[in-house]
Amino acid sequence: MSPDLPPVVPSVTAELVGALSPRLRKRLDAAVTKLLSRPATRDGYTVRIAVDDETGVVLHAPGGAVTGTDAIRCGCLLAPDCLHRAAAASAAPVADDAPAPDPAEDTAQGPADDTAAPGGTAKTATAGPGTPTGPPGGGTEEPETATTAQQAAARTVFDAAAAVLEAGTDGAGAVLQAELLHAAHTARLAGLPRAAAAAVSVVTAVRAARTADPGYRLTGLADALAAVLVLAHRLPHATGPDLSELRGTVRRPYRPDGSLRLYGIFSEPVLTATGYAGAATWTADADGRLYTVSDVAPGGASRATGAADRTVRIGDTALTHRELSRAGLAVSGATVSPDGRLGAGAGVRAVRASGVAWRDAPLDRLWAVPAAEQVARALSGAQDLLFLEVTLTGTVRETAGDCLLADCAGVPLRLAGAHDDPALPCRDNLRLLAAAGGSRLRIVARLVPGPYPRALLLATEHPTDPGARVDLGLDRLQRADLPPGALAPPAAAFGTGDEAPLHLLRRRVHQAVPGGRRVLALAGNGPGDAARLRRLGLATAAGLLDDLHAAAADRSRDRFGRLLPADTGRFARSWLAAALYTEAVEQTLCAHAWGAATDEEAAPARP
Template sequence: MTPPREDTGAPLPPVAPAVSAAAVESLTTRLRGRLDQAVASLATTTVDLAEDGTYGIRCGADAWVTLAPGPSGTITSPDQARCTCLLSPRCLHRAAALAASPVADTIPSREQGPSPDSDPPADPDPSPEGSQPAGPGPSAAAVSSAGPGPDPSPEQAPSAAVVPSAKPVPSAGHAPSAEGAASAEGAASIGPVSSAGPALLTEAAPSVAAAPSAGPALPTGPAVRAVRTVSTAGPVPPAVPGRPSAAQVRAAGGLWTAASAVLAAGAVAAGAVPQAELLRAAHTARLAGLHRAEGAALAVVRHLRSTRDPQGAHRAHRADELVAALRELLLVTHRLKAADPDPELIGGVPHNHRPDGALRLYGVCREPVVGPGGAGGVVTHLVDDTGRWYTLRDVGPGGPARARRAGTAHVAVRSFLSDHERLSRGGLVVTGAVVAPDGRLLAERGVRATFAAGRPWADAVAATAAPDRPGSGHAPPLTGCDVRIVAAEGEEVLVRVLTGDAPGPTVRLAPAHRHPALAHTVNLRRLGACPGLEVRVLGRVDPGRVTTLRPLAVGPVPGAATTLRLPQEWRDRADLGYDTLADAHFPAGAHCPPPPRPRTAAADARPVDSPLRRIRDLVELAVTGGRRAAAEPARDGDRAGHVAALRRGGFATGADLFAALGAVAARRPRDAFGRPARDDQDQYAAQWLATAVYLTGTETALARGLWHR
């Protein structure tokens, strides 16, 4: 929705969701129909930034829109957006400018205090343990050598993960056992949603952890005792058993309705008006104290705008994130509107933490970041002695070229100055550290950092054994394992996982980024030219293919005869996005050119993609193309073939859900006169949610059995 603003002056300031929603709501029906076209036209309109901090946009011969953000740099009041046309403030120019601006976080920074429109949530806890009232304090500046900028997540990172239930999950090396694991977690027991209503999801579906942008659930257990609260934006609802209030149930119902409309329309048709309705419902959820649902709704809007970007080079890679955000929103609101008493559905206000004592961190690797809208940079991953992960980020405008340069750029933590390459192979001691909910280290006042020695890379890779994300304030871990190269297959590499004496499964290594400015593709081709080589890899499992790993770094396997020979200054690791592997880094006789074709002997060792790919394709098609696109497999006769393939693979429940989703999408109830009888949008949304939850649970079980043995 928000096009990249290259060479068109200053970027637009972020806008509070309530302000943007109110501007769209004030338009007439005729003007709403022209809103998407007006927003798209702003992509080539120059934005002028005046000396007083106001933004000016020329929208016609006699229309000049002025945005005057407050001290925080955010538009938080309708009075801060003005237009000179006669229809102002209910004009198309003003609404288009606000709709084209980024969605602001609703949590004010500490120097601002609470925003004027933030009412206390329902039934606040007068004295929540471990929290402090909001007040003035230092700003939370991100650690960056080039100043603050957009901070997209790496494109391979999954935005949500299923939280396992108390039931043990069996090994998921084969499809039937993965099906059983998903059933044990509750997703498979949902089955096709019947016309009796979507209440089946209330007790059967597992909880889904919120994405970083959606707000983490309230942390519990030992992790809470290890940190203390720096600041909060307001009182937190009580985390005690009890049914949600009537206001919270109504707010959840409004969010469900708005999200269902977005799902039915699809990302390609969910323009400014459906997004404004979702933002309005998110604001209502905020006033009711539903922090997790509000954060999920804002995440959906941001992903919608990224997906609808007509010039976005990476929109095809964001479909899985949009699916995860919409699944989280629908699941949370479905359970809330059914008065589910689980306190984690309410969520907490995201806030930063100060770990007790100094943080002793060890560098692991550098990861190039290329995001939508021309963003680029680097993320340095670090781990502490307990296996918890942290990140230092430097992301800003510049695209892949900036991502390449940022690998050796300086990074400042208050008075400490170093570079990402040195930190990724060394260590860091941080006193007074401030950690964001997504694991980012922030350079706030009082933070002190000192460079320290690193540790062997083998110890860092061993810290990836736990596949589930830790609690709030820690980054998700990467996946690491030892593999033996089998053969090259185009830009990908076939490898066999080393599992001791027994032969391991055959999987793929795929480039994390394919841009020629980055070295991922070149390095993978070099590795694929050396069959039999044993390497240690660290990366992320592809969210769409559990048999594919997108590595970020490689190193030698300790004790292996045929493995990498890296320079001492590299500290047993090569960052695939920045370091270039050469003949000197391979054993003698391994410097052969890449073969022109995949080796015939490797044909039988190719990994077979799970039949779950059919379900994922349908789930993503429903989100991007809408209900009509999801109904196509039911009309063209392909549904029977897909269902049969799923049953042959052992996914009987998945086959039923696949068939039911296509059938519900294609069904259009009509009365005796041929008119639409009723709107079954709720049933369609519930059926899509059941299929998406089953897919996530089963894929998680498969990935756990494949990569975390």
């Protein structure tokens, strides 16, 4: 995937790849690799890739994205039935099928909508095409069910995602990616935007893995695969409100919220798995409710850093995101989405106001909530930000690199960078903060569920100036910002998280993502891991591991000894069960590590 190319909507890629002959499909991955190594030049809305000295592929994206097959042209003799057009579409980022609305659209006549966060999960849904509206006459309404088209689209998404899991990222070339994009387009047409967005996020992560993108993370792709599989699995059987949530919505509903007095907390860069980038600024009102102002569009890390210095698109304010994170905002006629995002319609008025330090009212109330209570709130599905006061104690060495070790009211906490992209200063800032051992700071972090306390560090008080703050994804610390004589201690060895028994199941779940079925079929010859899990009392995990290996090794042969097609559905369901179990157990372990009560513990005992 090349960030130099304009994004291409899924239907275009699927159509171009689907039109190739079987012979050309076999050569598609090699053609994509070749195009990614060729120079691309941009002239306005047009990008040209030089295939060789005489031939070039042109992508025309007047609206920021390629939305039709005729917008990709090639100058070779075989065009338009050549391989180059499909290769160019497969090498480009994936765009949203539906164009984003103008952020300044009018909201004075009612609640405004905005495009849902790319790849995000919508809390409020709209009905898709053909959705029943209930029986006429005022009788008792039957629970709403998915339409026939929606059920078929969900099964198509499941089968396409299962095929990607079957092959693994090593084998999921452009053809399998195009099939999943075709399934995503079908889901969107059937009124399932959430399934479509989840499928697109898988394709983007697979392309990042195959091109060695520095931002690729195996856990992110595994989570994306699990999300699209469980979504497509549940949709055909869901009813009522559960179905509405699973459908999702293309546009985010906004509701009037009157006048707001907001105080900036911090800004963070945004880099999504679907190829979007920008910045988001978090604010709070006097009651501690959180609101966000974001500027997200197709792009990479350079757009994320640049968006911080763009003007906030609310009312007539001239504040940038970086300035708003330290100032305040007075908003009248505000519109707010269910997840706290501020609308930017024509009826919204906003002016700059004074900000406050983190230790002053009203922001100080965010840090007054006990850490365990904040973790319980995050694990219940609410916003996952943590407002903590910690003492930096050193660094700890992990497989992915060193991270900060801090004490949070007696809880040993690991703090990692939110982004690993070298264009962002997250890692460099963490290295410098490691030299500020002993400093007691207020921080903002994002919870990472796991068997030990861990979070992604987003912002912190300045090491030598408590009245200042540092946005670790946008601001760059200098050695002069550290206390005098600060020296980074050696990193301690990491030895607790990966030794947890659950790791025996988790590593098999993760191994299947890059290697596919064949890796687990070979790894399932010995019963050692399952036996160890049983000895440690994790009988359910052992059973899931046995079933996963059995599904991977299940290949039947015909009467001539030839292998029959594999049952991708059974393997995908076995893998999904193991992934969901692992996630549930890790969340429980996370709650106990922080001293937070789980939902079962918090519920009153039944008589």
